[in-house]
Structure formats: structure tokens, C-alpha cells
Amino acid sequence: MSSGIPLLKAFTVLLVVILTGFYACNNADKPAKEDSNKPVIKQFSPAADSLRKLVLSNPDSVTYRQQLIQQLEKDNQIDDALKQNDTLQQKIGDNAVVWLNKGSLLEVKKDTAGAIDAYEKTIVRQRNLQEAYIRLINLYTEQKNNRALQLIDYMFRNELAFGVETDLILFRGIYYAKIKEYNKALTCFDQCINDKYTFMDAYIEKGALLYEMKKYKESIAVFEKATTVKNSFADGYYWIAKNQEALNNSKEAIDNYKRALALDQEFTEAREALKRLGIIK
Template identity: 35%
Template sequence: MRTYILTSITVFALVTLFSSCGSNDQKQAANEVAKKDEIPAYVTGLKKAVALQPDSVGLRLKYVTALDSIGQYKEALIHLDTLIRKDSLNYGLWFTRGQIEEDAKDSASAERSYINAIRIYPSPDAQLALANMYAEQKNDKALKICNRILDMGLGREYDAHCNFIAGIYHSRMKHIAEAVKLFDQCIAADFTYMPAYIEKGLVYFDNKQYDEALKVFQFASSVNNLYADAYYYIARCYEMTGKKDSAIMKYQQSLSLDKNLTEAREGLKRLGE
């Protein structure tokens, strides 16, 4: 359960690029309805609107984002490619293509799309999206990109992103001390950078240091008491240390904050709830 990582790094760029393309509420509604093998009404509405105005770039982008939100990646890419054929030097379109391909678990294609976007306009956002993907692949190109962005002196927000991604790389490489140091640097730059707390705690958790992990997750829940992942991982620590009742309570608390947190439901099933 580490799917939040990509979101935490790349969404900040898309928010500024295509803020009108779809809200979190729409995505949540889409996810809920998609489970019933139905297409949400707002998606079918956009499909009809695109059919009536096929030359509207804004409408097609909204439709692409909606399709991505319900996991219809192939269809989303077909429509996005229609736009790219008309405007192949549009940085934002290539950047979006990379994100959809990454959502679809097509890392090779995502890498090519991010590189195309960067060639058109070497924005820090696109470079960090590529670096994040490299970090998960244990590719040290991630560190080179992060160091380059840090040298640009863009401010604390980008410093936090760079340190987080570098921390991901070292975490995946099992460089425990270096990973913890970088996550701490990320948190120092942005106290509310919640994925950094989770990843720091997971460094300890994966090393079976459950007491240390628990401290980090509990602190994360005090920083943001509405962050479902923090309670989920608190529950995981309790479960691993045999504290069944406490684990059940925290799994339930995480689900009360995010009813789509299937891992928490699975935890409750393991514990007989």
C-alpha cells in the first residue's frame, strides 16, 4: 500500500496545469461507482459533450482526466493522443500522458512521455515526476535529477519534494540511515508532508522495528488527524505486535476517514472482524 507516493509528488503540477479537469470528489465518486461496473454520470456526460464539440481541447482534457480517474487508461490515452497529434509540442499534454501511463503501470512509456515533456520545457515538475519513477525503480538517475533541482534553489516546497524522492530511492535500496535522514529533511522543509512520515515509519516497519515505526505513525496522526494512512499503519504495528483490539480500533478509524481503504478492510478480516 504505497500508491500515495506518485500522487504526492506529481499532483501538485497537474493541479496548476489542468485544475478544471476533475475534482477529488469526482474521483471518489467514480471509484465507488466503478466498483459496480457502472460508468459515473459525469463521465458519460463528458463523453456526450466531447461528441458534440470534438474540437474543444478543454472538454477533451476533462474527459481524459475523468477516464483516468476510473481506470480507463487505454481510452484516456486514445483521446489524449488526438490532442497530441494536433499539438505535439505541448508540454502539458506529454506530462499528462506520462502520468496516465504511470497509472496504467506502463513505466517504459511513461518514461518516454516525461522525457518528451522535459525536452519541450524542462520544468521542475516533470523532472520530479520522472525522478520519482526512477527512485521506485532503484535507479540512481533519481538522485541526479533531485540534486539538479535542489541546486536551482526553488524554495522549501521543491526542497521537500527532492528530499522525499531521494529518501524513496535510499529506502528501496535498504540504505536505512540515509533514507531516514532524507525523510527528516523533507519534514523539516514541510512539516505537513504526510507521505514522508509514512515512508520514514515504513523504513523501521520493514526492518521489524515496530516500536520505532509506531512512534512515527502516531506522530503523523497528531500532525494530521484526518490522514487515514497514519491510522492504517498504526494498526499494522499493533497487529504485528499482537495487540489485536488496538489494531481493530485503528483499522476501523482509518476506514472511517477513507472508506475505499481496502487494505484496512483486509486487516479487519485477518483479525476476524
């Protein structure tokens, strides 16, 4: 589920104003000495390598280190990013941004329990950090944990939902769908669409749920509406095709799989469907 969750980039500016009294650079900031066996030197992207040099030259710069952590995450150098985050914590203390970084990195490592723990620590240290709540809600929703609903309600009650109201309602719907309270889920998805008719994720969730419920014609109607709103919506045509195939309307299904693939050449599921139907090799 794609939900437009904000990323850690937004916190670079925040870090500039965090505590200015830092400790001296520790050993983590010093170049590693080569031993007689000449170990293989880890390769970093040019962007990460430039930032590493800036950090070595400016070990007390929170901004450079935070940028390095973000770049290492982007490069999937997660263990190195975690080490840099540990050093950042040593310098600025037990800060919310450090725990937010850690949660994001542990998510990439598929350590869901660790990520949840880190995000929970984040919101204890900074109660109004919207991103941490969103990330927690996402993980708890996937686990079918009703703490997701508690956090959604908390955000609405405490004026933390500004700008993400529709996303929160969508999460609520996804949670209900996962625990098979389908009517509540559909009500949430309808609310999302009514509040923001261009919110394609809501159409996908509603239509996919109707497909799961074997209400194929109703699902088609949802995706036809979505493709009317956005005629370049490849996912919409793909789901129309899936429903048509379920209704044994192979010719129409093939046409819509082709349309989805024409709009998105990287649409693997549409390509595989056409292969399965013998249209392409």
C-alpha cells in the same frame, strides 16, 4: 506513496496560448459511419460526450481537445485519449504538453517504459516543466534507478524545486529505502518532518521503514507523533496496530485497528486485520 503530485489540469490555460495556426480537422474528428453490421457504439460519459461534440464543432480548439483528453483519462478511456492526443500533436506540433499527456496516459496503461520515454521527451522540449520532472522522479524511484537522484539534484540546482522541496526530499528518502540505505532514508524523512511537521506521507514512510526494520517500538513512536499532529489520521492508527500486533499486543492492536476503521470505513486493510483477528466477520 501519495505525494500530492500536480495533475494535468494546470496545463489547460497553458494550451490556450500555444500556436494559433492549425491544420484543418482530419478524419479523427468526423463521426464514424455505421456499416451494415451495426457495430456497437462506444459509450462515453456525459462530460466526455459534450466535449466530443465541442471538438467536432471546433476542431482547431486546443483547449476543448485538451479538456477532452483529460476527461477521457478520468473516464479510463485511455486508447481514445491517446488518439485525441495524436490528433492534438498533428495540430500543434511536437509540443511538451503533448508528450506530458502521453506520459500520463501510458502510466495509466502500466506502460512504464513508454511513460518514462514520453516524460523524458517532455523535459527536452520544456526544461522548466516541473510536473514532468516529478513524474519522472516517481517512476525512476520505483525502479530503484539513480536517475531519480540526478533529476532531484538538477531541480534544486536550477531553481525548479520551488513549492515541492519537501516532496523531492521525500522521494530521495524513498529511493534510499528501496536500495536499503536505511540511515540515509531516515535522515531524509526526518528532514521532511522537521521542514513540514504536518506532512503525513513522511511519517508513513519513516514509520513503515522502521516497521520493515523490525524496530516496532520506534515505529509506534513515529505514528503516535503523527496522530498527535492529526488525530483523524486513520493510517497512523492502522500502523500503530500493525506494530502492536508484531509485538504480540493483540488487545491494543485490535483497539487501534477499530479506530482506523472508524475514521475510514473504506480502510480495507484495517477491516481485513479485524477479520483475521476474529473481531468481525
